Amino acid sequence: MTRVEATTLAFLPRGGVGKEEGYLQVEPTFILDGGRDFGVNVGAPVRFRMWGGGDGAAFVRREDWDTLSDWGQLVRGLKFGSEYTPLGVWVGALEEHSLLSGHLVRRYSNRTNPDYHPAGGVLTGKLGPLYTEAFTSDVLGARVMGAELSLDLEHVIFGKPQYAGRYTLALSGVHDWGRAGGRAPSVTLAHLDITTGVLIRPDYEAHVIVGVGGRPGADGAWGAVVGAGLDLGREKLRLRLRLEGRRQHGGFRQGFFGPDYELARFQGAGPDGGPLAEATFPDGYSAFTEAEVDWDAAGLGGHSRHFTLTLGAEAFSWGRFDVDGRVAMQLFSRSLEVALKGLAVGAGKPGARYLGATEVRWRFLGGKLYAMGTGGTLLFPTKEGTLRPGAFASVGMGVDNAR
Template structure:
């Protein structure tokens, strides 16, 4: 399918997992020989973690954090990534709290964090399944679920998942944000129109798709339920080896809410070379009656409790002005040696949307590898409702420095947080950590 972007190609969301089969200064590893199809990585990180309140919202807390990880790679259709951080209290917090941070394990959904990635099937298989943390996830056309993360709430650690399947001219992707709780779930069905009239010379050149997403709002804290739906069409207008350009259009609404609808038209391009992977998208959108494209976006796990802006109400109940917007998105992966896996000298993901009433949203992340891959620096940022009262900002940074042949590394992280409270508000905070890690690949 011309506009299909297989999220399953990015299996391991754990930072640094790309080093599992290569030393810091080596070329990416070659595929495993038939006589030895399995690779494994064992990792252990030990850090100190400080959680600091802002604006007098609580007491400091400090933790010793131990994070074991085990990765088993059985090839393109089978893989497993297990591990979770265990935070042991060193100081702070309310009187009578236990040694282990309670908020990390106080709901069934939190046990999902033990599974970072489970892969069954691949992009070339008729059926594929993936379970784990959802980071920067988009549901096919991305007009409902766009750049979504199910781990933005610091006290909610679910495992999400998605299922992909192909039957003749029909392709589908279904997802859940929490496999252990009643939360966000949806699906998109895409029809390869060319195959309806015989075997198309260029599969996926013209597609029609329908998507629907529902939030039950019953896990990770209660929030108002809602349902959205969208219809999309895509036409690939230019195809060259390693390059594709397409036009797209769509219309969506909020079932049960009269007058809530939106429309979008845009262009996109994808390029792939041995060292570069590039995806660009630009759209013009119309919003009306409280509906907007990308409703389940990068800020959603906080906005479902309190949307950005002066109203202080959940996103499902917030007033969204009628108007227009321009949206752009860029995904870049580049490696000076050979593009492949997660071992890249540069990874960039950036999305932005400007609204006709003067508001601006942006989110992005960038990671670079330097000095023969011994140093990796990653930055993430999010701004919602900028230019208006009650704008929301979040940011974080991470540094990893590998030494002694790459098996030992130092790491440091820091950034800002927002903690949902029982009153439906968001309590601001910050975090900082530093420590050591070691891994062994076979």
């Protein structure tokens, strides 16, 4: 499939900070779908300045291409193999990425910083009872890197089981080098998990999980978790539910690399105002829940969905509340697509962070031509390590052709 979009894009200051900037954005895309085990998706937006930016501002927006990591945005998706093959590789943007158990990396996005456009990489591999997933948030820079090793205990003791993964022991570790996308303090976390499948069938699975984790080298920084999950897969419906009780102590917390981490690494939400790696985090308990729903009236075999919902929320015993989510719908015979996403971090406490965005696409003339509009709020990291509030708005047209 080939696609070209042409839109006007405006970056707008909030709170009287910054200057308004306007661009003509042209975004070509090429997609080659080779099925479950191979795919290529390349393309990137190029922004030509129309107004604003002050004296000496470049014609093409400099912040989009001023580091080696930014050139990673040319690769939106490169896939070899999958989680069902002995070895799988995926390169591209990371959206709501979780590292297996998700107790270190959960719902993480590497594009939350609007001036940093890396391509992440995920490697999966399976050898007998051992399943491995490794990832990096930036294949061209020294940033977040981690891996989780999951051992199928039933396979080790009794041989290859009918249903893999009923009893597993998993060890994960993640390190942020902090040397790309802006300098920030480095941090290392580790976690150990035991998962037991209490009910496993071809189309659904229920399991319980317990785990402990900490920050190596930081005395007294540890946490524990106990929870349950349900995965349901049908022809037209896919459902994932998680519910966990968590304990945090000494500054450690589960889901440290979360949806706002690319902003929090400079300035975490809350009254401290410093980098997340150096911020104090109160001792206490929390309840975490996550839900993912995909539904399509024609079945889930294609790329489009009539309805998609993903939501994560965590309530802490000391009054803080975090929530992030996205909902997308296709209406009127798929001619209208509407997507909404939002993020609230530290709600209920001073220094809370709120972000939101919406996108609308209306297809006509047989669906190949469409009008689109997007808008929302942003936070731009500054050289001083603070976050400058802003907003964006965009309207335009697009055309695509699939063969």
